[in-house]
């Protein structure tokens with residue numbers, strides 16, 4: 127049984143891992159160590175951002191998603207394509223054909239996450255008008271950024287948008303729609319077509335209520351099945367509901383484009399996100415009302431489970447934005463009903479993950495901090511990674527957490543060996559008292 | 567009683583005009599507070615005030631020393647700079663008052679809320695300033711301010 131609480135989509139293929147140290151130095155939460163020649167991912171720290179998948183020269187990291195087979199267990203399998211899905215195909219292919227392609231693969235229904243996004247945008251507009259909110263409000267659409275905040279920036283939890291992600295909203299609306307069509311709850315299966323490992327994890331943790339997501343299939347998987355046939359498919363009548371407002375969420379900047387006028391900003395790429403969050407934590411950017419932050423460069427089109435280069439994908443998205451200009455208005459009564467049914471509510475409230483604490487006990491933590499400082503005076507400060515930890519400081523932390531030893535550092539090992547040799551040398555020159563001659 | 571012992575000390579230099587490293591010291595302080603396990607809301611106010619004090623040296627002074635002492639139940643910060651000093655403290659504390667030149671404002675700094683933020687975020691603030699010599703900012707943050 128997989129423990130859903132700590133399920134992670136990002137995995138290691140031990141066979142392929144050569145124990146090089148590329149990934150450990152790139153991980154934004156220092157979640158990876160090399161132990162016994164293989165990378166190890168700390169599940170508590172991992173945020174599923176996919177950086178290690180991108181950086182690994184041996185392709186030993188991968189993102190676990192579901193196979194298409196899983197949809198067969200449901201008589202009403204609904205596909206929820208991510209906006210980034212649209213960006214994979216050649217310019218000129220209509221959204222209708224792409225969605226038709228999903229039906230062709232065996233889904234009975236489709237519900238666009240892009241439509242979920244534009245509905246959510248209306249609710250965000252409403253939220254941003256509230257008076258006592260901590261600004262900038264940080265988007266909750268990217269689960270890797272949400273986890274990053276829980277792990278590294280717990281004091282910014284109050285800034286996180288307390289609404290569900292576009293995926294969560296779409297999942298609930300899709301299920302409600304299917305039930306209105308007469309399907310029984312157990313017949314309905316909701317499947318996300320994902321560019322993103324973090325969203326696979328989000329899907330696994332969706333629970334079993336209205337917002338339940340029964341599987342996540344990668345964009346790359348679906349793309350490979352459709353790329354050669356999608357152009358030939360018939361143009362279906364009115365399958366697509368989404369407009370430029372929702373489609374734009376595929377790339378960085380799309381969220382703010384779908385909102386009413388305001389002071390907004392967008393940041394993408396996990397390392398840039400970190401530096402912006404640091405500024406926000408220090409009290410800057412308070413004049414910004416809403417901050418869109420995405421772990422992948424370019425936004426979700428840069429997700430590791432997508433196929434197309436993100437910059438090429440952006441060209442595709444720009445074409446679609448110009449083509450689908452008609453936004454289908456949403457009635458306030460509908461919004462009211464959805465609110466009542468909890469469509470915008472998050473299942474889980476945000477929670478500080480205190481993995482950076484050195485010890486549960488405050489006094490012990492302080493002692494450990496002092497030990498780290500002492501160790502750092504002796505470590506070489508090269509951050510070479512040979513010990514299997516990303517930096518000398520990280521090794522020192524690992525040592526005080528009893529997860530590593532001083533001699534894991536080759537320089538420390540050498541130093542200790544030298545001391546030993548000196549001792550051996552000194553001992554070798556000693557003679558038992560009975561045999562010793564009186565020194566002149 | 568040993569309760570008022572300094573547990574961690576950090577002392578760093580700040581260089582006026584060095585905008586690329588600006589914020590590094592406050593960032594380092596944040597990491598320490600996080601690792602030893604002070605609550606996030608406490609860390610936030612320490613870090614905001616520390617950052618404002620650090621930035622004031624970067625923006626307005628020539629160089630300074632940023633010294634922190636972490637105790638079991640409080641954090642003490644002293645930022646001592648060599649710089650022009652502040653001629654009118656009362657005026658400087660007014661929200662929106664700033665002498666930062668336009669090119670600094672264009673970078674997004676110098677909105678004139680630094681000193682008032684420092685006052686809001688800290689539990690005790692003292693400023694000692696001498697025209698033509700420098701400014702010393704002393705701040706204390708208590709884990710349980712009521713006590």
Ligand SMILES: Nc1ncnc2c1ncn2[C@@H]1O[C@H](COP(=O)(O)OP(=O)(O)O)[C@@H](O)[C@H]1O
Nearest residue numbers: 622626651658664665666676677678679680681
């Ligand atoms: N360390 C300092 N040295 C000299 N002048 C300072 C210093 N700190 C603050 N000041 C003066 O006080 C004013 C207000 O400071 P502050 O509230 O931090 O706003 P800001 O830094 O945005 O200008 C500054 O514009 C500057 O004239």
Ligand code: SF4
Nearest residue numbers: 268322420422426429
């Ligand atoms: S930016 Fe999009 S694709 Fe990348 S991690 Fe975040 S949600 Fe996933």
Ligand SMILES: [Mg+2]
Nearest residue numbers: 621622680681
């Ligand atoms: Mg200032």
